Each structure stands twice: as structure tokens, then as C-alpha cells.
Amino acid sequence: MILVTGAAGTVGSEVVRLLHMAGCEVRALSRNPEKLSLPEGIDAVYGDLAKLENIGAVLDGVEKVFWMLPMDADFNFPQLARQSGVRHIVLLSSQAVDIGQENAIARLHLNAEQAVRESGVSWTFLRPGGFMTNSLQWADSIRSEGIVRIPFGDISSPAIDSRDIAAVAAKALSSDGHEGRIYTLSGPEKVTPRQQVGIIGDILGRNLGFETIPDDIAREFMLKRMPVEIVNALFDLSSRSQEFSAVLPSVEEVTGRAPYTFKKWSVDHIDAFR
Numbered sequence: 001m002i003l004v005t006g007a008a009g010t011v012g013s014e015v016v017r018l019l020h021m022a023g024c025e026v027r028a029l030s031r032n033p034e035k036l037s038l039p040e041g042i043d044a045v046y047g048d049l050a051k052l053e054n055i056g057a058v059l060d061g062v063e064k065v066f067w068m069l070p071m072d073a074d075f076n077f078p079q080l081a082r083q084s085g086v087r088h089i090v091l092l093s094s095q096a097v098d099i100g101q102e103n104a105i106a107r108l109h110l111n112a113e114q115a116v117r118e119s120g121v122s123w124t125f126l127r128p129g130g131f132m133t134n135s136l137q138w139a140d141s142i143r144s145e146g147i148v149r150i151p152f153g154d155i156s157s158p159a160i161d162s163r164d165i166a167a168v169a170a171k172a173l174s175s176d177g178h179e180g181r182i183y184t185l186s187g188p189e190k191v192t193p194r195q196q197v198g199i200i201g202d203i204l205g206r207n208l209g210f211e212t213i214p215d216d217i218a219r220e221f222m223l224k225r226m227p228v229e230i231v232n233a234l235f236d237l238s239s240r241s242q243e244f245s246a247v248l249p250s251v252e253e254v255t256g257r258a259p260y261t262f263k264k265w266s267v268d269h270i271d272a273f274r
């Protein structure tokens with residue numbers, strides 16, 4: 001049995017689908033399991049990764065886990081999984097770990113990696129860069145005003161399709177040879193937010209506007225939605241994005257196919273922007 005956490009999320013939902021297609025027995029975890037839309041035959045269970053009091057039942061009979069980290073994750077999870085008989089954890093970490101403990105987003109993922117290592121369970125760490133799905137944050141202003149206003153509009157990075165991260169995760173969970181491996185993952189090409197908006201506009205057949213807004217205005221807006229240390233961490237990551245801009249062969253090396261382009265992602269998600 002493979003437990004997939006974050007089963008409602010962009011990566012986890014695809015991990016569930018791919019493992020099911022590969023014939024694996026899957027248990028899908030969510031805080032709202034009744035809302036999951038799952039292929040037939042998959043067990044949906046309630047679980048909160050920030051409150052592990054009742055996690056024993058969720059882990060019963062589980063051999064492998066896909067662990068997606070919420071911001072409030074309880075780092076005892078790997079230890080409890082090990083005690084319950086789990087043999088392997090595939091952790092959705094982040095390329096941000098390279099920045100180190102002073103960055104709150106890096107710290108979350110570094111602490112999780114450390115907890116997995118210390119648990120004694122065998123592991124695979126996935127360290128993706130920025131997700132293509134982050135562009136969904138622009139959907140409201142594209143739909144209502146035909147414009148995107150963000151900071152860092154001209155910084156390029158090889159954003160990755162969540163489906164490619166999931167494909168690597170599914171391989172690591174369903175085949176041998178991934179134990180103790182760290183896969184740093186990227187998309188197939190560097191693209192700036194301005195170019196991404198252009199691609200979405202081309203597919204929509206609309207001429208979309210793009211404005212790079214000053215950092216202080218962006219910061220004020222973000223502070224209304226996120227804790228200050230996360231806002232600081234995101235600015236830190238964006239200003240150092242050149243350090244994470246390499247296009248890497250890892251998705252293709254593990255899955256045997258090239259990662260999806262932003263154009264492909266946009267075609268497949270275009271309804272969100274209509």
C-alpha cells in the first residue's frame with residue numbers, strides 16, 4: 001500500500017492517478033477526503049499532517065509514502081511512519097534548500113529532509129524549482145481585466161509542470177533504484193513571467209497586459225495574505241533566482257520522457273484563464 005499525502009493538490013493528485021494506472025494499491029490522504037475526486041478503487045482517508053494524534057490508522061499497512069509538506073507540517077511524521085512499518089518515503093522538498101536555514105521556505109524543507117534521514121527509513125528527495133501552477137494566481141486578473149501585475153516580471157526560470165514532479169514521484173514509489181537519491185528537478189526551458197503571460201494570451205487569443213510592480217507594493221499586498229517570514233523568504237528566493245535557473249535533465253532521466261513546456265501546460269489549463 002502506498003500512502004499519498006496532499007492528494008487534492010497539484011502534485012499529489014497526479015501521483016495518485018499515475019500509481020493507480022501502474023497498478024499500485026493507493027491510499028489518498030486529505031483533510032477533506034469526501035471532496036477528493038479519485039479513480040475508482042482508491043481508498044480516501046482523513047489525515048492532518050500538522051496534527052498526528054490519529055495518524056496510526058492512516059499508516060496501517062502502508063509500505064511507502066509520498067510526503068507533501070504543508071507549511072505547518074509536524075516533523076514527527078517520518079518517525080511515526082517508520083514505527084508503523086513504512087519502508088520508503090518520497091519527500092516533495094524544494095530546490096530552495098540550497099539557500100539554507102535562514103530562509104523560512106528552505107528551512108521547512110531542510111527540516112523535513114533531516115527528519116526523514118533521522119527516521120532511518122529509506123528515502124528519495126524531490127527538489128523542484130518554481131511550479132508552472134503558480135501562474136494560476138494570475139487567473140482572476142486575466143479573466144476580469146486582461147492584465148497581470150507582479151514584481152520580478154523579467155526574471156527567467158525553468159518552471160516545472162507539477163505533472164512532471166508527480167511522474168518522478170510515481171517512478172520513485174513504484175520501481176527500485178531510487179533509494180538515497182536526490183532529484184533536483186526543472187522544466188525544459190527558461191521563461192520569464194512576462195513571456196508566460198504572452199503564451200497564455202496567445203492561446204486565449206487575447207492581447208494581455210503586463211506590468212512589473214515595485215517590490216514595496218507587492219510586499220504590502222502579500223503581507224495581507226501570508227506571514228512576514230514567508231513573504232521575506234519569497235522575495236529572497238526571487239532575488240536569488242539566478243542560482244536556480246539551470247535547465248536540468250533529471251525529469252527525462254527518471255521518467256524517460258522530456259518535461260512539459262509552459263506552452264503545453266497553458267493549453268491544458270487554459271480554461272482557468274477564460
Ligand SMILES: NC(=O)c1ccc[n+]([C@@H]2O[C@H](COP(=O)([O-])OP(=O)(O)OC[C@H]3O[C@@H](n4cnc5c(N)ncnc54)[C@H](OP(=O)(O)O)[C@@H]3O)[C@@H](O)[C@H]2O)c1
Binds near residue numbers: 008011029072
Ligand atoms: N509552488 C512552488 O513553486 C513550489 C516549489 C518548490 C516546492 N514546493 C512545495 O510543493 C508543495 C506543494 O505545494 P503547492 O503549493 O503546489 O500545494 P498544493 O497543490 O496547493 O497542495 C496543497 C495540499 O496541501 C494539503 N494540506 C495543506 N495543509 C495540510 C495539512 N495540515 N495536512 C494535510 N494536508 C494538508 C492540502 O490538502 P487538503 O486541503 O485536501 O487537506 C492540499 O492538497 C509544498 O510543500 C511546497 O513548499 C512548491
